[in-house]
Amino acid sequence: MxxxxxxxxxxxxxxxxxxxxxxxxxxxxxxxxxxxxxxxxxxxxxxxxxxxxxxxxxxxxxxxxxxxxxxxxxxxxxxxxxxxASTGFQLGQRRTDWKVPDTSKFEGRTFMGYHRSDGSVGTANHWLVIPLVFCENRNVDVLKESLLDELGFARPKKYNQFAKQLKQLYSSGRSVQEILNVQFQEDEQLARIERLFSNIDGVKFITHEGGCGGTRQDAQALCGLFAGYATHSNVCGVTVLSLGCQNAQVAMLEEEIAKRMPNFDKPLYILEQQKVGSETELISQALKKTFAGLMIANQNERKPAPISKLCIGLECGGSDGFSGISANPAIGYTSDLLVACGGSVILSEFPELCGVEQEMSDRCVDETKANRFIEIMRRYAQRAKESGSGFDMNPSPGNIKDGLITDAIKSAGAAKKGGTSPVTDVLDYPEKVTKPGLNLLCTPGNDVESTTAEVAAGANIVLFTTGLGTPTGNPVAPVLKLSSNTKLYEKMKDIIDINTGTIIEGEETIEQAGERILDYVIKVASGEVVAKSVKNGQEDFIPWKRGVSL
Missing domain, CATH: 2.30.130.110 (Archaeosine Trna-guanine Transglycosylase; Chain: A, domain 4)
Incomplete structure (x- = not known):
């Protein structure tokens, strides 16, 4: 009722x-x-x-x-x-007892994934093309233009067809009002593109504005971020473009890769423009090596894997007053289910843990991890104050309009994404998950910066809750959008995967929704269901500079 x-x-x-x-x-x-x-x-x-x-x-x-x-x-x-207003926090007693959920429905469940030599299993099989510095962004774009159509990875140009239709109507003398009345209709034939490599899910081209001109710490963090993507279970190989003189040096990237995967054995092709010479030679070498790498990576096929190999990122954006009572606790229960099954989950967005720091630190499995969480939170909050800001300024106008009027209200609801299990590890940006269970990862509350970091930390699927609607995704990991209310789900079905407004309406419990979500995650992980973010080509990527971002 x-x-x-x-x-x-x-x-x-x-x-x-x-x-x-x-x-x-x-x-x-x-x-x-x-x-x-x-x-x-x-x-x-x-x-x-x-x-x-x-x-x-x-x-x-x-x-x-x-x-x-x-x-x-x-x-x-x-x-x-x-x-x-929020309470202070300090090192307290360990409170790691929790009510382990009934996982009988998921005993023996597997997903069809891509097995890697380090024991991880991907939910997708992507080749990655990255620049170590913004100077190489254009060359990355040239590679993208050259490869996507020929390999069958280009997205259907449905809006090009609509623009062509409008052009024809204008040429035939139609009025402004007649143009405005035209309804867009998608041609299903456009979506039927044959891929050259059947076991490759995509070639992903990332650009950014960093790598040089900032601090050495920013360069190191960028290389750590890219190392997280290179070693990611959803990535089968990498083409790296370097200029040569930038702060983010090739040796720095190689060092960060070795930290995360000492026996790294994926195809890794690094081309430095100042060594190679002409643009023609750089692009032709990059094309040949990428193509050869794809031939190797295409030999890997999906095979059964236990769901303990799943690592789920927990994210929210465009939150509303229902997020903390429907979508967030629902994926919190999903989180508890996966942890109980031996999997990993990542809770990030540290500014949105303001007010629940005591609970989160008390849930850490030992005092060392609790102290690290406390130290990171205090340092982050202090940097925010020194820049004239603060965690209390985190809620956006949209958050406030829809009922999240203080950061503590927003934070207490956001923390529900982490369920109730003990915190097994505390990570600073851009570190990688090494332990099963609930991992806390320091990131800003900014949706894309945080999602980008969660994937670098190892999330092979991201659950993203929203009350207002957020069209975002990630280049290598499916980002599943969950609406906190049914009205949003009905309005934005093209970007929302799962509706949890059913909890608000009394149609199901948080536990029932959490189980339904995990079932859906397993289907996406197996390639049976395509996430809306993947279908829409939403591939946002923003590195976090360690200045203040809330």
Whole structure:
């Protein structure tokens, strides 16, 4: 049965509107009635009892804000009457006991993946072309133009056909209004492209704006990031273009690769333009070597692998007031299921753990890891303050409009993505996952920077929750989008893979949704289902410079 309101945690003193509420309306929850003091949109919150300036506001069982004015019972809390507040944190007792979920439905489950020599298993088989410095971006683009069509990896040019149709209508004398009334219709024949290499899922061309001109630390981090992609289970080989004189040196990349995979044995072709000479020679060598590498990589076929070989990145973007009570806890349960099955998950976006630091540090399996998490969080927060910012400035205008009015409210809901299992490791950017279980990875809250880092850390699938709609993806890992509400799912079916609005509507529990999500993940990992981000060619990639990004 669908409820009108929800109290997330017994210790909370605010209640969430699950639908639009009108002034003077009386709503009931667990035998208690509330009179609504003003119109309140779905996703927003109201206090159970009147609040005075300085009173604490609790949600998800933690401090999320302080009242700044008198707030009547049943009135909407907003940025006008509430300010961000959160509790401090320190090294505490280990709290690693957790309720291990029933995994009987997933016992013996496998997915069809690409096995690598280091024991990892990919959910895809991609060749990667990367520049060590922005000076090589054009040459990467030349390679892209030369290879994609010939190999059958070019995306269908459906919008080119639509533009051609509009051109023809204009030439025939149609009016502006007639042009605006034309409806786009997709030609299914355009999607039927035959690939030359049947066991290669794609050749991915990455460009960026770094590699030189910044700090040596930025160059080292960039090489570490690329090393994470080169050693990634979804990558079968790499072509690297280097100018030669940049900060991000070839030796630096090789050193970072060796850190992550000492016995690296994938095809790796490095071409340095200042050594090779002419552009013609550089491009022709890159084409020959890439083609030869693809011939080798194409010999690898999908084979069964246990789901313990899955490493799932947990991400959110365009969050709303329902994210923390539907999509995030749903993938949190998926996370717990996978951890219980021996797999790995990655929770990142450290600015969005503000206010739940004590819980996360207490869940670390030992004090060394807890201390590392605390130290990284404090250092990051201090850098934000020194630049005139702070974690409290994290919520975006879209977040605030849809009910996430303080960073602590946003963070407490975002942390639900990590489920309840112990934290087995704490990683700093751009380190790689080496342990099964829940891994904390320091990244900004920026969607693409964080997703880029999670994949470099080893995520071979990413679960990305959204309440407002975010069209993003990654070059080498499928990014599955999950809507927190059904309205978004119906509006953006072309970018949303899974709807968890069913939880808000009372159609299924968080646990049922979590199991459904893991079933879907296994199908995507096996190549049976194509993620919408892959289908749409969404391949965002942004390295994080270690300055302040929230």
């Amino acid at each position: 669908k409820k009108s309101i929800l109290k997330v945690h017994p210790d909370d003193n605010v209640v969430v509107a699950l639908r639009d509420l009108t002034k003077a309306e009386v709503v009931e929850l667990d035998g208690k009635t509330y009179t609504i003091a003003e119109d309140i949109q779905a996703k927003h919150k109201f206090p159970e009892t009147a609040l005075e300036p300085g009173d604490s506001i609790f949600m998800y069982g933690v401090l999320v804000g302080k009242a700044q004015t008198h707030i009547p019972a049943g009135a909407r809390i907003s940025t006008a009457n509430v300010k961000h």
